[in-house]
Amino acid sequence: MRRFIPPLLLILTLILAACSTVSSSDQTPPQADPVSTQSPDAVAGESDSSSNDSAVRIDEQGAIIFEITPLNLASPTNTFDFDVALTTHSIDLSMDLATVSTLTTDTGVSVESTLWDAPRGGHHVEGKLIFPATKDGKPILKGATKLTLTILNVDASSRIFEWDLK
Numbered sequence: 001m002r003r004f005i006p007p008l009l010l011i012l013t014l015i016l017a018a019c020s021t022v023s024s025s026d027q028t029p030p031q032a033d034p035v036s037t038q039s040p041d042a043v044a045g046e047s048d049s050s051s052n053d054s055a056v057r058i059d060e061q062g063a064i065i066f067e068i069t070p071l072n073l074a075s076p077t078n079t080f081d082f083d084v085a086l087t088t089h090s091i092d093l094s095m096d097l098a099t100v101s102t103l104t105t106d107t108g109v110s111v112e113s114t115l116w117d118a119p120r121g122g123h124h125v126e127g128k129l130i131f132p133a134t135k136d137g138k139p140i141l142k143g144a145t146k147l148t149l150t151i152l153n154v155d156a157s158s159r160i161f162e163w164d165l166k
Helices: 002-025 049-054
Strands: 057-059 065-070 079-087 101-105 110-112 115-117 124-132 146-152 158-164
Touching: 057 158, 065 146, 065 158, 101 124, 110 124
Parallel strands: none
Antiparallel strands: 057 065, 065 079, 079 124, 101 110, 101 146, 115 124, 146 158
8 A cells, every 4th residue: 555655646746736837827917008018219210110110009908909000200291190900809899089089299289180091890900090290280299209199988988109209
């Protein structure tokens, strides 16, 4: 009978070790900062695609993940364009983001979006959110050092995306 105790002890030790490893990996990691998972890097003067990656902002509040990339902050024409990718597995994405989006500078200038150019519906939607680059005939970025995009009431009370300007 004594011969069977060491193998049994070894088996129990292995089971306990395996269970403790599984339970520690089941822990949920802390939530990312809902404003941005990227540090606010300057975007003025950036031109190559790797630089644009640093301008991406992600918000994971609620059931919708927002990923927003400014496309032309360094060289706007008549508009500021943002690439917006929405991902969810439980909500229909048929909303018009233009009606709930505002662009604001740290100098107090604020403009509403003029167009959400994207397909309606589904669970994975990508499109362009477009804002005017001027207000009352003046460039909205004149004298600004920070730009804030706010989206209200899309499965969260507000989503805020910020970029530092140089």
